[in-house]
C-alpha cells in the first residue's frame with residue numbers, strides 16, 4: 001500500500017491531505033481564505049498567494065501530526081501544478097519540490113482539473129473507466145469522456161462564463177455576498193422557479209457547448225427591474241429561476257453529449273458546483289433515464305481540497321509516473337490538449 005501527500009493551493013483554499021492507495025484519507029486539513037477575500041467580492045490573487053505562503057507549511061505539519069506520521073513515511077509528494085492563480089500554484093509546487101528533494105521521494109505534478117475529474121474514483125471504488133464527466137467549477141464547465149489517467153476527451157466546454165462563475169456573479173447581483181454559489185442555492189429553496197422568465201443559452205443548439213453569460217445578464221436585468229418598480233417576484237424567485245435555467249442548460253447539453261457516445265460506465269459529476277443538491281438530483285434523474293449509474297463525490301470532495309490531488313498522485317504513482325524537479329507551474333493546462341479552442345474557453349474572466 002502506498003501513501004501520498006497531496007498539496008492544493010491553486011485558488012483560495014490552502015490544503016494538505018494524506019491518502020492511501022486503498023482509498024483511505026488518513027488526514028486532511030483545509031484553510032479557507034473566504035474572510036480575506038470577502039471585502040473584495042472575489043478572489044484577489046496577490047492576497048491568495050501570500051496566504052498560501054503563510055499557511056501551507058504549518059498545515060502540512062498539522063496533517064502529518066493528525067495522521068501520526070513522519071514525512072519520510074510517505075511514498076510520494078503530489079501538488080497542484082496548474083491550472084490556477086499562478087502565485088498560489090507556485091507556493092504549493094515549490095513546497096512539494098523542496099519536500100521531495102529533502103526526502104528523496106518522487107514528486108508528482110498534478111493537473112488540478114484531473115484532481116477533480118478522478119475524485120469520484122477516490123470516493124467510489126466501483127467506478128471504472130470510461131465514464132462521462134460533467135466538470136463544473138468556478139473556472140470550468142466541461143463535459144469530458146474520461147478514458148483513463150491523463151486520457152480525457154473534451155466533448156463540450158463553455159464559450160463564455162464557467163457555471164460556478166455564473167452562480168457567483170448572479171449571487172453578487174442579488175446581494176448574497178461571497179462566495180455566492182452556496183448562498184444562491186440556499187435562497188433558491190425559498191423561491192419559485194416559474195416566476196422569472198430567464199433564457200437557456202445554447203439549449204437545443206447543434207454545437208455541443210455551454211454558454212452562461214446571457215443567463216447571468218438576464219439575472220442582472222431582473223434585479224434591476226425589481227429595484228425600479230414593483231414586480232411580481234422576489235429575490236428568492238430570481239435565485240430559483242436562475243438555478244432552474246442552469247439545470248435545464250446542463251440537462252440539454254448532456255443529452256446532446258449522449259447522442260452517439262460509445263458505452264460508458266457511469267454519469268459522474270465533479271468540481272465545486274457539484275456540491276449543489278438541486279443539480280445532483282437532476283443529474284441522478286438523467287442518469288436513470290440513460291440506464292447509467294450516477295456517481296457524485298461527497299460534498300467535501302467536490303469543492304477544492306487536497307485529498308483529490310493526493311488521489312490523482314496515487315493513480316499516477318501506480319502507473320510508475322513521477323515528475324522532474326524542474327517541472328513548471330502552469331496557469332493554463334487543458335485536460336484535453338487536442339480539443340479545439342472555442343471563444344472564452346471557460347477561463348475565469
Ligand code: KG4
Pocket residue numbers: 011136137138139140163164165167168179180181182185271272273274275276277302303304
Ligand atoms: O472547484 P471549486 O472549489 O474551485 C475551482 O476550482 O473553481 O469551485 C468553486 C465554485 C464557486 O464558483 C462556488 O460558488 C461554486 O463552486 N459552488 C457552488 C456550490 N458550492 C460551491 N455553486 C452552486 N451551488 C453550490 N452549492
Ligand code: ZN
Pocket residue numbers: 112116137138271272303304
Ligand atoms: Zn477546483
